[in-house]
Amino acid sequence: MKKIARFTTGLAALVLLLALSSCSHLMYLDSAQQNFNRAAALDNEMRFSPRSEVPASPSLYYSTAHAFAEKALQNKSALKKDDVLANAYSIKALSEWKLYRYDEAKATSRLALLEYQALEEDKKLFMPRDKALMEALPSLTDLDQGKRFLYTFFAGTMPGYEQAKDHYFSNVFHPDADKSPKLETAVSKIDMVRSQLEGNNDLALYFVSSQLAGLKTWSDALDFLRQSANKDNSLSDSAKQEARAFVAEQYKLHIKPQKEKLLADLSRLAPKPEAERMKSYWDDLF
């Protein structure tokens, strides 16, 4: 038995040496994708069904996915030879996004886009989902960042109304066309990426949902703004009333119409029962 074990180990080492240099990059990428899928499924479940028990943290799987993607990317030439380098960058960028490594995510997505472009030009190989995702990824990270910044800003002592309003104009929305706060811009950029999709309703639906997620944060910002007015003792009652009117107007001008449009898009893109439930979910949420 010991001889067999030694032989097997020796053989394994030899095979490992030969094999790891040839196709392990695919297996790493495979594992990265699988872990990312698992993480995303848990992530979505936690977000849409807050009461459900999720067995593990999505972050754990995102981290694993990222690690495998990096391992795969240690052999970029092999990935490139197999035309999956862009995919490896993509999964890495997506993992970085969900691990709050926003700058890295954006940088990686740019690398991915370069590879997709090369594939299209050199090999006429098109990967529309991943390319669109990478194009939208900066905006997606901006939505994340916007949300995190908003909640950080309003955490603890409620800022005064004016301060809150500045934050709103700087980070969420500004009525001037030449000003482009991150959140508003992200929502509209995603819309632009979506408009450039040729088919692929599944991805379009995802982008619509992402826009709705961004719009929800926008709506939250207005709620925070109203709260700040209500609690700002420096404001007179009329000023408070005026502030609440401003918030209501913002809601009416921006949130409501955009929301209705996105929900209509959602219905159009996915005329099936689960889409109706999703639509109702968003409709209830903000």
Next chain:
Amino acid sequence: MAVLTSTAAEAVIFSINSAIKLSQNLRRAYAQSLRGRALTLPLPEFDNEVKMLTIDRFFDEHTAYLEGLEPLKALYNKSNGGEDLTSEDKDSYREYYFSFKALERGENGQRLEMSAEDLNAFFKVRQWDKGKAPQSVLQLVAGTLVDIGIDYFCQHPGMLNPESVHGKVMYHFLRAFDEIDFAEQRDFKEAFSARLVPKLFAAAAESVADLAPDLAGDEKVQSLIHATAKGIATDIYRRAETLDAGGQNEAVHWGQMVLRSMVGHAGQYVVQSPQSLFGTNQGVSKIIESTGVILLDAILDDNSDQIVFKNALSPDTLDRLTRATLDVVAQHPAVLHGGRGIKEIIAGVAGSVKDKSILERGFLPELTRVVLEQSAGHLDLLWRETPTGAEHLLVSAVKQVMGTLAAQTTDGKPWKPALTNTQMLSIVEELVDEVVQNPAWILDEVQGKPVLSEMLDATFASMRSLPKDARLQGEVLRSILKQNVEITLLQRSVLDKIKWGTEQEEKAILSKALEMVFTFVFPKDARPEIGRLQLLAELLEYVTQTLLRQHPDEKGLVLLDLILFKGGVDFSRGFDKKLTDEILNSVSAALAAHPELLVKGRLLQSIISDLAQTVQDSGIRQPGLLPELIRITLENVASHLEAVADEHAGQPKHILVLAIGQVLRAISQPSEDGRWVPKLSNDQIQEIVRMAVAVVLENPQWVRGGDKLFQLIDAVICAMEKLPDFVAVTYTLLRDLIEIALEAVERQGQLLNDIKTQTGETIIRLRFALEELFAILSEAETAEELAWYLSQRQILNILMEYFLTYIVTIQATEDNLKTAVSQMKAAVATWRNDTSKTLEEIFGKLGQQSA
């Protein structure tokens, strides 16, 4: 992939896995699968709590909801007025909100939540839009295939080598999926491929591993696997689009099963197939494709008027069915096309078996297999045209067999022969084989029905006479059917129908014969005998192989009735074929000479029964005696049909039976002093019986109301006891004396009157005379002399006749008897002194003296 617990093991497996992926084709496919893998996408972060602003705006637009709901209105005013809401207030406010939102949607309930399944369906995004993927089926599922392949190839490293025979086989298998046309149903095929192809791959990999290398290396085998995989996959794609998820799973499952079975039998098929089949590349792939598809169709097609084939299938039965199908295809490639092919045979068998209890036993595939196996080599001969279309004779046979089995009822309740699956199948196989050998079973008709059907009906109809608890074992039933097949083949007239006795219903002769046997072996009013099954088997064999072969008509039934008549032939010690044969030969000969006896069944039964009892009572155990006595009796009874007599207030018996009884009693009765009993052969007994029968027919009063015949023979035998010991008593002497006595008594009936001897004993005169005569003769000086006297039959006759006549004429006083004896002595003395004198001279002289 297997879960590994050892780091070393992981390394080994991982290394091997990696090495496996060196295969260029798999590596490309793997990469392609990674590019095309569907990703579940996470949304940007958002807070899933409904804010007060959202609720306020909702009620702004739905103020009607506030009316009449003061708590809600208070909350609304509070929130809109800029007041802080407590945590409880917020919860309550949200509850109102969700309730009214649900109401607007026409629902009841609280906040909507999305299930994991909904989310998975919503956020799982494919790389390419439907119909735009640049992949074949194989490429689409390559990733999954690789996973499976890795697991499998880890255990079969040789498979990895694309140059190995097994590697080539798998290559051919995989190539089949590259050839599937995606032009139609593209979207569906893409989605469904991930479920179908890996399953088929797994099935193929398992089966290929079991192929012998020489077979796997055969290009024809590879071709078969390629074509089969393609055919099955294409068929399942076609079906699955209209099926629900359960139906699709089922189709995939059976696709796997059929593929596995087809690959498993590939070698056999190739060996069997004619060279010409594989010589035409165009035809072969279609033929093979069709074979697998036909099986799959048979399994999955759900015609309401047919049977759901799959419910009856197991891996084993499918395997056998596949083998049978390939057998037929190998020999008749054309069966896959046109309207007279395997598809029609399978459908025909399925349609012919409707009985639920048979179907529940999973019998259908085996029936189909039997028909297919038997069809091989004879297919062209087994189809016939009917007004309703082409009909396969073996399908008809199965239909008739199963129909007959299913139709059996007793007392309105289903009656089914107690058959195991193996037994039932053996029966079907044997019958189907018969039809192959002799299609006339189906083609010829009796009473408007195929011969087979009639034979089965006759067989099973007879079984209704069995008591409920007398269930026949399968082997017995099988044996009966086999014998019935043989007799029907030889004597078709056993299926002719007759009315038997007083029965109203017409029955086939075969059926009635079996019924008689069953009734005899399983009497309703008696406890079953031990060994009855043995008796049954022997009787049935005799009836079908002997009796009905010689007499396939009413006469056969008459004869059977005679031997089975209760109280007749004793079968308590088992069936005696020789005896039965002899009896039947005797009866048969008598019936041939006197056909009028056929209508006297009851009388014949009575005669045979009484004779059997008579022989039994006599204690004479000599084989062959009874049949001879029956023959003698029947030979003479025809002209004396009504010659019966009441015997001591018992059952009336024929006078010949009474006569024979008295003869047998006389010759078998022990002597009084145990000195002498005639030991007679059958022939000798028959001779005496014939003499007695002839006399009794002329003088029936001898046996009617008395036993004169017995007394006569008994007197002869008793008299012979008086002979000296040194005299060798021969049968000839006995026969002669009986003959003389019969003639004498016939002339002088008074010889049977009593007489008192000098010793005071009362005996009949015949005996007295014979004893005295023997005593006189015994005075001879030597034994030789006495023997000489006794051998002089003619002289003795005259002496006896004279003496008996004299005895009859005189008064039986002591003096007269002394005188008679003295005269006889004188005559004998005269004769002894001068044997040259004629008897006439002696008796003339004696007469003168007497006078």
